[in-house]
Amino acid sequence: MSNVKVALIIALLAYVTFLPPYALAPAYPSLTPQYTYIFDVDEDGRANVTIDFKSPSPGTSWFFVPNATRWELKVIKGKIISKEIKYTKWVFYNNFTFSYIPSGGSFELKVSYFFRYASIIVTDTAMFVSPQIAFDKRSRALVLLKLPLTAIVSLDKRHCLPFVPSVSRELRKIVLRYEVSGRKLNVFRIYLLYHVPWTPLLDYVREVKVGGKVARITVKAPARYKSIAERILRAYQGAFPILANITHTTLSYVTVRFFPPTFKNLWTGGYVEPFTGGRTKVINLNPFFIRTRNGSLEQIAIHELVHQFLLAAGIYPQKILWFHEGSAEYFSITIAEKLGYVGAYYRERELKDAIKEVLIKERKRPGFIQEWGGEVGRPITHYYAVAYYVLKYLADHYGGLRYYSRFYSLIREKRVIISDQNSLVYFLSKAAGKDLYPLFKEWGFKVSRVLSAFPSIPPPKAPLA
Ligand SMILES: [Zn+2]
Structure with a gap:
């Protein structure tokens, strides 16, 4: 036996004998x-x-x-x-x-x-x-x-x-x-x-045809979660044509990557980073949500997909994050329910309970969501809930998903990038056929009226000196 082996065995024996066997611990x-x-x-x-x-x-x-x-x-x-x-x-x-x-x-x-x-x-x-x-x-x-x-x-x-x-x-x-x-x-x-010993993420791919164009969806997941990856692919296959219809945009590709949950992000369902305008970003998805209600993971995955469609359509989130998140919630819940994902109804109920709490009990005005996460001690769900409320309110009053389809058709036609409240409300009003400034003012949003919005210069594709 080599010296190394002997040393190993001694170390192992010391390790094992150091630990108390169960039988010796009658603590009760x-x-x-x-x-x-x-x-x-x-x-x-x-x-x-x-x-x-x-x-x-x-x-x-x-x-x-x-x-x-x-x-x-x-x-x-x-x-x-x-x-x-x-x-x-x-x-x-x-x-x-x-x-x-x-x-x-x-x-x-x-x-x-x-x-x-x-x-x-x-x-x-x-x-x-x-x-x-x-x-x-x-x-x-x-x-x-x-x-x-x-x-x-x-x-x-x-x-x-x-x-x-x-x-x-x-x-x-x-x-x-x-x-x-x-x-x-x-x-x-x-x-x-x-x-644990490292295992790779594999690519699970599906192509979806929308309006004659092919979109390639890739889910990067460990082989052990093939069935979860396939569930996400199915959900995206269902959501893609609906989102393309609403936003008058399509994506040529989208990538979803499973991330390992830790204590810090255990309850983060998904995220896109960095969350800015421009090119399509990787969607990070937490497979831990497979343990919540059936269909919740799909609803979360669609929520992240909505962000991608909005970015592609020219809605940049930095100053109007509430609109991005509200759209992601409202569209993902509506679409997930259409596709039969039960988890979406529970998310809807959770948001509606929070809306009651904030807008009725607390009598707060919705405008506080402009400062996303700005109030110390206020749960982040309140922001998602009220953003959802605003998006749903407009849909309920001006034609459902077709209202947003009109909104996106207008901004796509004019080729504008929307990154501020004023031009956002301008186009929301145009799509509604009604001046919405008074409503947003009453809701406590800081808006000033703009009379027209011009095509924006497209953002640089590469860093500029
Ligand atoms: Zn989001």
């Missing part, structure tokens, strides 16, 4: 009922989930079970004497309440199910977000998160939430161990940001 009195959650995650982020409940004495208890996934229940020891499944405010979870009696000194049940997107993995970054863990306060819980040996885990607060686990090794798995007393914490999720 054994009479307390215990839930053991096991998330056994594979290289592609898929998990087999087991929830095991054990109690030495009879009683009642409850825990969350998923309602959109099939799960299996087995009573290992003892007997269930009653059970009930109730709705919760969690969209994807029900409350399973049961009474039980032990036999031979213990009661045990097991629920198991398959969870496809436990970790979202893009290139070399993986984000594990457990299903919602929730159980009777009077119990304790042990959570074992098992990862492939190829996973690289950092045990610190920047990578582990809600707290840093202890770690050990099984034959084929790294095991992260979380112990909690239900009295301290009985409703939570486990988050872990870790690294």
Whole structure:
């Protein structure tokens, strides 16, 4: 055996013996009922989930079970004497309440199910977000998160939430161990940001013909998310002709790239960077949203596509971001609903609730969205909601999507670039056949009337001295 090998083995032994084996850590009195959650995650982020409940004495208890996934229940020891499944405010979870009696000194049940997107993995970054863990306060819980040996885990607060686990090794798995007393914490999720061996993004391509022109859509996604990439392609295939019709513009190509979610951007559905006028930009899309409502990811993807069409049509966002975002929300929701994506209805409801909150309860005027994100403490959803409100209000009063089709036909005809409020309201008025300045003034927008708008000089294609 070489010296290097010996050193390695010693190092490994030291590492393994340093870690406490589970059996030596009886941190709780054994009479307390215990839930053991096991998330056994594979290289592609898929998990087999087991929830095991054990109690030495009879009683009642409850825990969350998923309602959109099939799960299996087995009573290992003892007997269930009653059970009930109730709705919760969690969209994807029900409350399973049961009474039980032990036999031979213990009661045990097991629920198991398959969870496809436990970790979202893009290139070399993986984000594990457990299903919602929730159980009777009077119990304790042990959570074992098992990862492939190829996973690289950092045990610190920047990578582990809600707290840093202890770690050990099984034959084929790294095991992260979380112990909690239900009295301290009985409703939570486990988050872990870790690294895996790098896998490439592949190109999934579809061509769409719009008005005799071919548009090439490319989705760059890991092979494991081929089916998600295809869903995005299908959504774009449906959205392209509608958006081309509204904006009187088409795109020759569009690229969507999946990005790995981290703690900072977990709830960012998508973004375009840098978000300026000019050439078509890459759309970054967060595959984590596959775990939200069905059709939400498609609606988000269409939202980002709307930005591209608007940029191509000559709407530049720097000073009128509210119009870009409002259009992205209004068109994506309307189109996604047309195409049958249920997630869009939930987004619509979320925005409508926020509109009530801001415009009715708070009695705020919509004009505050001109300073996008400008108010400290105001949730960003309020800006999206009110921008959506303005876009929808105009559509509802002046002819729906056809109103915007008139608007874009006017600006395309005149070849103008719209980058400020005044010319925007000028063309919105033209398309409405009505002076909209008073309305925008009443809404609190800072606008001054312009009497005509001239063709703009096209933006430079290359840096100019
Ligand atoms: Zn947007």
